[in-house]
Amino acid sequence: MDVVSPELNILLPDEIMDTEAIVMDDDPPAESPAASGQSQPSADAPIPMETDVLAVPEIVSLCSDAPPTQRTQALTTSITTDSILCSTTSATHLTSGGLQKLSANHQIILNKVASSPGADTTRSPGTTTITPGGQKFMVTAIGKSGQSIVLQLPHTGSKPGSGQGEAKANPQHFKVLTIGGRTDLKPVMVGQAVSSASQMSTLQAQQLKTVQIAKKTQVSSAGPIKFIITKAVNNKGLTAQTSVSNVITGRVLSTSSPVTPPRTITLSETLSSNSKIAISPLKSPSKPMKPVQTVTVGGPQFKTIFPLSTSSNVQQIQVPGSRFHYVRLVTATTGSSTGQAGSHCTNSSMTAKPMVVNTAQVRMSVPIIPAQTMKQVVPKPLTSSGQVLTTQTQQRLIMPATPLPQIQPNLTNLPPGTMLAPGSGNMGYTVLPAHYVTQLQQSAYVTLASSSGFPTPTCIQTQARLPLNGLSTSDAASRPRKPCNCNKSQCLKLYCDCFANGEFCQSCNCTNCFNNLEHETERAKAIKACLDRNPEAFKPKIGKGKEGESDRRHSKGCNCKRSGCLKNYCECYEAKIMCSSTCKCVGCKNFEESPERKTLMHLADAAEVRVQQQTAAKTKLSSQISDLFTRTTPAITSGGGRMPFTFVTKEVAEATCECLLEQAEQAELIQQPQATAERMILEEFGRCLMRIISSAGKTDCPSINC
DNA sequence: GAGTTTGAAACT
DNA sequence: CAGTTTCAAACTC
Numbered sequence: 001m002d003v004v005s006p007e008l009n010i011l012l013p014d015e016i017m018d019t020e021a022i023v024m025d026d027d028p029p030a031e032s033p034a035a036s037g038q039s040q041p042s043a044d045a046p047i048p049m050e051t052d053v054l055a056v057p058e059i060v061s062l063c064s065d066a067p068p069t070q071r072t073q074a075l076t077t078s079i080t081t082d083s084i085l086c087s088t089t090s091a092t093h094l095t096s097g098g099l100q101k102l103s104a105n106h107q108i109i110l111n112k113v114a115s116s117p118g119a120d121t122t123r124s125p126g127t128t129t130i131t132p133g134g135q136k137f138m139v140t141a142i143g144k145s146g147q148s149i150v151l152q153l154p155h156t157g158s159k160p161g162s163g164q165g166e167a168k169a170n171p172q173h174f175k176v177l178t179i180g181g182r183t184d185l186k187p188v189m190v191g192q193a194v195s196s197a198s199q200m201s202t203l204q205a206q207q208l209k210t211v212q213i214a215k216k217t218q219v220s221s222a223g224p225i226k227f228i229i230t231k232a233v234n235n236k237g238l239t240a241q242t243s244v245s246n247v248i249t250g251r252v253l254s255t256s257s258p259v260t261p262p263r264t265i266t267l268s269e270t271l272s273s274n275s276k277i278a279i280s281p282l283k284s285p286s287k288p289m290k291p292v293q294t295v296t297v298g299g300p301q302f303k304t305i306f307p308l309s310t311s312s313n314v315q316q317i318q319v320p321g322s323r324f325h326y327v328r329l330v331t332a333t334t335g336s337s338t339g340q341a342g343s344h345c346t347n348s349s350m351t352a353k354p355m356v357v358n359t360a361q362v363r364m365s366v367p368i369i370p371a372q373t374m375k376q377v378v379p380k381p382l383t384s385s386g387q388v389l390t391t392q393t394q395q396r397l398i399m400p401a402t403p404l405p406q407i408q409p410n411l412t413n414l415p416p417g418t419m420l421a422p423g424s425g426n427m428g429y430t431v432l433p434a435h436y437v438t439q440l441q442q443s444a445y446v447t448l449a450s451s452s453g454f455p456t457p458t459c460i461q462t463q464a465r466l467p468l469n470g471l472s473t474s475d476a477a478s479r480p481r482k483p484c485n486c487n488k489s490q491c492l493k494l495y496c497d498c499f500a501n502g503e504f505c506q507s508c509n510c511t512n513c514f515n516n517l518e519h520e521t522e523r524a525k526a527i528k529a530c531l532d533r534n535p536e537a538f539k540p541k542i543g544k545g546k547e548g549e550s551d552r553r554h555s556k557g558c559n560c561k562r563s564g565c566l567k568n569y570c571e572c573y574e575a576k577i578m579c580s581s582t583c584k585c586v587g588c589k590n591f592e593e594s595p596e597r598k599t600l601m602h603l604a605d606a607a608e609v610r611v612q613q614q615t616a617a618k619t620k621l622s623s624q625i626s627d628l629f630t631r632t633t634p635a636i637t638s639g640g641g642r643m644p645f646t647f648v649t650k651e652v653a654e655a656t657c658e659c660l661l662e663q664a665e666q667a668e669l670i671q672q673p674q675a676t677a678e679r680m681i682l683e684e685f686g687r688c689l690m691r692i693i694s695s696a697g698k699t700d701c702p703s704i705n706c
Numbered sequence: 707g708a709g710t711t712t713g714a715a716a717c718t
Numbered sequence: 719c720a721g722t723t724t725c726a727a728a729c730t731c
Contacts, residue, residue: 493716496726500715520716563711
């Protein structure tokens with residue numbers, strides 16, 4: 001997968017440097033006559049915006065692809081807010097047409113049409129459509145209390161051959177669409193989808209697809225509408241959810257009149273079978289959100305890329321108990337400010353939820369940090385005045401529209417999972433390590449799961465990682481990160497293992513460390529410098545060898561001269577691989593038939609065996625000691641007994657010594673050899689011990705009689 | 707723990 | 719590209 005999909009790039013040129021969001025409503029004219037009445041793009045505003053409150057109820061409809069006779073129930077709700085923020089994680093390429101099918105099995109077209117009640121919500125161009133077979137779509141309005149919208153897709157027969165089998169495998173496949181900013185997400189089920197709250201548990205257990213649209217209280221009609229749809233799509237349950245998610249930000253058409261053109265939000269994507277979508281409200285009306293603007297681009301390198309931000313809108317966040325730095329990404333805004341940085345994301349249950357998408361084609365990940373769970377350490381103002389703007393937030397764009405000559409050519413060479421976040425540096429990006437993403441996601445999941453009243457079974461997910469310098473994903477994830485000890489490199493050169501592995505320094509012993517978010521500018525520059533020197537600087541050094549060769553081999557090969565490639569100085573040896581033809585080492589002994597290597601291996605094996613034996617012995621000894629202590633404890637507690645050392649009193653010791661001396665005198669008296677004398681003494685000592693032990697539990701003061 | 711060795715990375 | 723320097727990890731004592 002391309003880092004920047006061509007479809008996405010189509011949208012980028014006008015977006016890259018401004019704060020406009022991606023329009024998600026421009027269906028192809030041929031297919032969307034309903035959308036033809038939308039705000040017409042202009043030179044100044046190529047992307048229609050929707051900013052005004054609708055005076056007329058809007059119809060949010062979800063229609064299936066089924067024939068008109070199988071129309072989806074359309075629920076009507078009055079939407080009082082003008083902007084919608086959604087975030088979506090998906091493998092979808094957002095096209096200008098707003099639709100790109102990746103699979104026929106799961107297609108979701110979410111369409112919001114501003115029209116009077118009763119407007120035709122059937123499957124017509126520009127209407128929301130969900131077409132997985134037998135899936136139900138639940139829409140919940142959270143912008144207004146009690147205005148939950150539940151849309152249910154009729155359990156129509158799936159299109160022949162388009163995932164029908166999958167639909168059968170998961171006959172109850174729900175999708176929840178929530179509109180508004182209400183925090184207490186309690187979807188109301190209508191129709192045959194789910195009729196009671198008690199059924200939500202069932203819903204959770206099943207494949208749940210939730211599309212939740214957070215609506216912002218309408219403050220102004222001038223600003224662009226934020227529209228982020230967040231969807232987490234899992235593949236085949238909760239296990240092995242290696243995925244990448246994509247957040248697509250866009251705008252809703254702006255309407256300034258009650259008689260507005262149809263407002264259409266079209267989100268199209270293809271979901272894998274058994275996929276799940278977890279959508280979250282991103283803000284509440286009372287607390288304007290900070291749009292977490294993230295764009296993830298997945299691919300072989302599992303990149304997560306955050307869009308360029310012209311302002312320093314990265315807020316560093318320190319999560320107590322976490323050894324990772326977190327960063328909150330906040331979009332620049334143009335409206336008034338509240339000065340409440342970091343307090344706008346109010347819905348912890350669904351806000352800033354890392355979404356994981358797993359599709360057959362791409363893997364993307366977008367961690368969106370729940371603001372409430374994080375302690376902001378170094379809030380970075382969105383504006384020069386340090387104020388956080390809360391109105392007319394402008395959604396930034398996902399990916400640069402035009403190629404970034406500085407970064408983009410090297411995007412594929414960043415460390416696995418590298419995330420480019422808006423930064424204040426010259427590059428405008430902050431490269432976040434892969435582990436940050438995972439850790440951040442996991443942390444967010446846990447937080448969300450614990451704090452959310454909304455079902456979150458889909459949130460407990462894990463993210464597989466790509467190999468990290470030859471380590472398997474599990475190894476890379478589980479291995480204890482070795483703290484670095486850098487002094488002069490500021491941890492911004494490849495000397496630093498943390499930096500080289502794409503990690504931030506954390507709990508390291510380094511001095512003058514710049515490998516953290518506090519020095520994002522320097523770090524970004526350093527990364528760029530490294531990539532300039534070597535475009536593959538952050539690629540795993542240990543990769544697959546050529547066909548017929550060893551599975552693992554050093555990409556560059558080592559250059560050892562003195563170590564014989566049998567010490568950890570050698571990167572090949574360190575990676576437990578043998579040197580290959582790519583190595584330029586001298587006196588290499590790290591090859592298959594090398595006797596030195598075999599000897600070393602044997603020694604290593606022997607050492608390992610010894611370690612295991614020692615460990616076993618220690619374990620056994622500890623167990624015995626524990627057992628001994630356990631046996632003596634009852635005597636101590638129940639019989640008023642004493643610890644063993646308490647009855648080896650001074651008197652007892654003196655008596656014992658007297659016995660031993662007497663025994664020695666006797667041996668000397670009978671002129672026994674020294675060896676015999678020693679044996680007699682030791683035997684006497686043994687008898688003394690036996691008497692001490694035997695009398696310990698009987699009397700308070702054991703007597704020693706020779 | 708201090709000092710040495712080593713080789714990758716960085717620099718020229 | 720090659721030689722040199724810098725650097726931090728590995729290693730030794």
